[in-house]
């Protein structure tokens with residue numbers, strides 16, 4: 001049992017089983033031992049890889065997207081550019097480089113990076129060092145100053161804790177983490193059904209609820225509807241109401257047991273885009289998409305950008321560009337679109353009556 005498992009076991013001995021949501025929040029965010037407090041998880045030597053780490057094209061296209069959104073906003077003289085969970089800072093560095101096409105955008109922005117991990121904050125500082133734009137770091141979005149804002153969140157919502165409810169004996173019981181007979185962490189169910197949950201269900205069916213993600217969306221969308229700007233959220237997720245669980249633990253590019261060595265593996269759940277859309281609309285904002293990542297990147301011109309990069313590249317660089325392109329965007333018109341191209345979704349949130357941002361022109365009602 002590692003240090004965090006011991007802390008959680010002591011909590012359970014003291015106060016009884018904890019919810020899965022609380023367990024996930026501790027495993028990811030415990031100040032001393034949480035995964036996103038202590039680890040540098042990205043890249044070949046880490047636990048997983050993300051789109052900005054696959055190719056510079058991803059962050060560059062998002063940079064051009066931000067410039068266009070700023071134009072659609074009427075070219076404000078000052079704008080906060082916020083990134084939630086910026087990882088190694090690669091996306092932000094590529095974004096700022098591409099945004100050089102519009103010096104007035106660059107002089108309008110200041111940067112706000114919302115990051116809990118001290119090692120990742122260091123990488124981010126290094127990645128954007130010398131960019132000439134003021135930057136500050138925050139523990140949460142609530143700390144970022146008010147005013148018009150563009151928020152970028154790539155693979156952030158999927159790191160927020162979820163609740164599970166399991167249908168049993170005619171009611172939905174919350175999944176909890178308790179201790180088995182040997183004193184090891186193990187899953188169980190709350191003794192009583194959840195009083196407010198009355199949806200019909202079959203025995204053993206699981207309901208996954210991302211309240212933290214919906215709450216964050218409500219906060220961001222309220223701010224955007226009232227103060228102007230846009231949010232761009234990109235994540236592995238689904239758009240239709242669905243049942244079943246998607247919680248997974250990932251360690252060194254493979255699946256792991258979510259209860260084994262908390263804080264050592266990344267815990268994620270697929271993002272429920274229906275709930276995010278509902279939260280954004282409830283806040284009075286407009287929703288664009290979600291669009292599959294591959295389609296959205298194609299509309300933004302990733303194939304043209306790849307052709308341009310290829311024209312200055314040698315044979316092995318061309319092969320690397322093609323592999324990254326296939327991974328991020330798939331092959332247009334082919335069934336072979338990769339998991340990332342198909343299963344990752346892109347959603348934008350703007351104030352009501354804002355024109356469709358780039359890549360969403362065909363999606364808006």
Ligand SMILES: C[S@@+](CC[C@H](N)C(=O)[O-])C[C@H]1O[C@@H](n2cnc3c(N)ncnc32)[C@H](O)[C@@H]1O
Nearest residue numbers: 036050085086087114115116117120154155159
């Ligand atoms: C899956 S990584 C994605 C990194 C980056 N966006 C990328 O695409 O490469 C999740 C990021 O969110 C940060 N993070 C996770 N939970 C957080 C929280 N509750 N508050 C702030 N940052 C968090 C992590 O430290 C990490 O930078």
